[in-house]
Amino acid sequence: MHDVAAAAGVSRGTVSRVINGGYVSGAARAAIEAAIAEVGYVPNTAARNLVMQRSQAVAFLVLEPPSLILEDPNIGAIMLGANAVLSSADYQLVNLVVDSARDTERITKYLSGGFVDGAVIVSARANDPITRVVTDLALPATFVGHPADLKQGIPFIGIDNVGSARAITERLAATGRKRIGMIAAAVDRDSGADRLTGFRQALGRRFKPNLVAHVPFYDYASGMEGMRQLLQREPRLDGVFAASDAVAAGALQVLRELGRSVPGDVGVVGFDDSPWAQRTDPALSTVHQPAKEIGAQAADLVLRQLGGKTPEPGGILLPTPIVWRASA
Amino acid sequence: MHDVAAAAGVSRGTVSRVINGGYVSGAARAAIEAAIAEVGYVPNTAARNLVMQRSQAVAFLVLEPPSLILEDPNIGAIMLGANAVLSSADYQLVNLVVDSARDTERITKYLSGGFVDGAVIVSARANDPITRVVTDLALPATFVGHPADLKQGIPFIGIDNVGSARAITERLAATGRKRIGMIAAAVDRDSGADRLTGFRQALGRRFKPNLVAHVPFYDYASGMEGMRQLLQREPRLDGVFAASDAVAAGALQVLRELGRSVPGDVGVVGFDDSPWAQRTDPALSTVHQPAKEIGAQAADLVLRQLGGKTPEPGGILLPTPIVWRASA
């Protein structure tokens, strides 16, 4: 900037004003702009951050095993939705990968080091150290879904997992299925636990605990494992609610290997309406999750807090229509 | 830091020394560490960046339509490989999404604003504005794959697309297939063009231009489209080389819809050995791409440059074994 000021024959203050918009005479402005172009000047963001106390960047944090991030197209869609909103507001979305304990520590520093003004946090569990940091720092944040111990005052955005799971299970039952099982994934997270609750509600007195196979993750391999367990416990199973489309895809694979027809012998429904859902054979009946919209609203809530507004307490739940395809 | 110094009864210089490692007496160190814990002090990274002229962060840039990023598990694996290396060296990987022209502009500022010390760049094409910025800035960078106009002196890391494509096509031909076609994706990029070249080399005089279907992207939908084109031009087709596993998966879908058996009627091979490859039915024979290793080495090359070493000219090519499964 020194060079620019010198080349244009003005002070650094005036240069700063043409960059940030202030009262500057036309002549001075022209001279400075020419100088900027000539010198190839680019403002140093670190210096600007230091004095402005902001970075124009928002973190996007996924607190999930990284391999799952790749599996789950939903997360990607949420991120894209957030980026679109942030981008329009001239904020940089910074995607942080947490892949180890060491990462956690470094990201803690990153978050508290002035690198970002806010954060969108996906897939947090209760007692996550990063969640603690965010609340301690009072960093403007929005959670997608909400860990059980989410502090009051931090907004979250999500869907009604209980209601959606109940609804699709009811529709599956309405097709005449008598022995319906569930592959319940990630019940240590609110989404997983809620989907199981909804399933249970739908079945009421017909609910049988041994027709629920618990698996750790929302992924394809877990789906295969869960399906095998279920069939072993109840060979005459004729309906399955998989906790996600990826899980359902794994289940379909096992059914195919075993020669069971879908939806003939067994009806299968999933959750998410991710690209998986349309590519399985047969295509999946599933719960549509407005992932992009979720990301957009999460980003918007961060922006709002950055604008000084206190978000209304509680969270926002987005609607989740059921999409009926061929698998049930 | 002021608070810490006061609480410990020392000067700020001493506090700085215990943080960064310098000569400090045991007594002072103990007092300061206690004070740090009590106050909950965290160094301000913006200030540190400003004076140190570095950020301990490296950008991971994918110059590809964002929807494709979600489709391509390869890119995710590359990122994870890069993150692992960067993390061990205490660098933060910052994942940047470029989703619009506006993003391009903002990222340009980001790159030149001292936010990152280096960059790993994936899927760059010739004449990409971001590529220009990186070379103009002389930002330590490594390209994964290389755009045609990559400047001398910037290292890249990749695979031998020509040789790999040639090898797998030859093996497909060796199974007795007579009418082999290719679904060539993204020939505007070096990887796409090279795979086509390899295919052509393998077939030699038997190569027929009309048995190559050109599609824009490495994705599922493109695979479906390409397969339809190919069958229309040559209904008796008995072999297909798809430019990626996702493309192959789309092709398989079309073949299934049309009632052609694989590998009975048609042999299909892909490229990448991504998770797709094991989940299609039948599982794909394909070229294994060591994505994680590519990411790791790319990150390593950035780190090396950060360490002041000038990378040897030219790029590094990693081996790509062929994995033979059921589809051909």
Added chain:
DNA sequence: TTGTATGCGTTATCAG
């Protein structure tokens, strides 16, 4: 071993 002073590149607050 420690305190002090200076500078990193900007923005913002003043007089002028």
Added chain:
DNA sequence: CTGATAACGCATACAA
């Protein structure tokens, strides 16, 4: 409208 000048929070050369 513009030019000085004081922060911003930290690392570091230098003096003590």
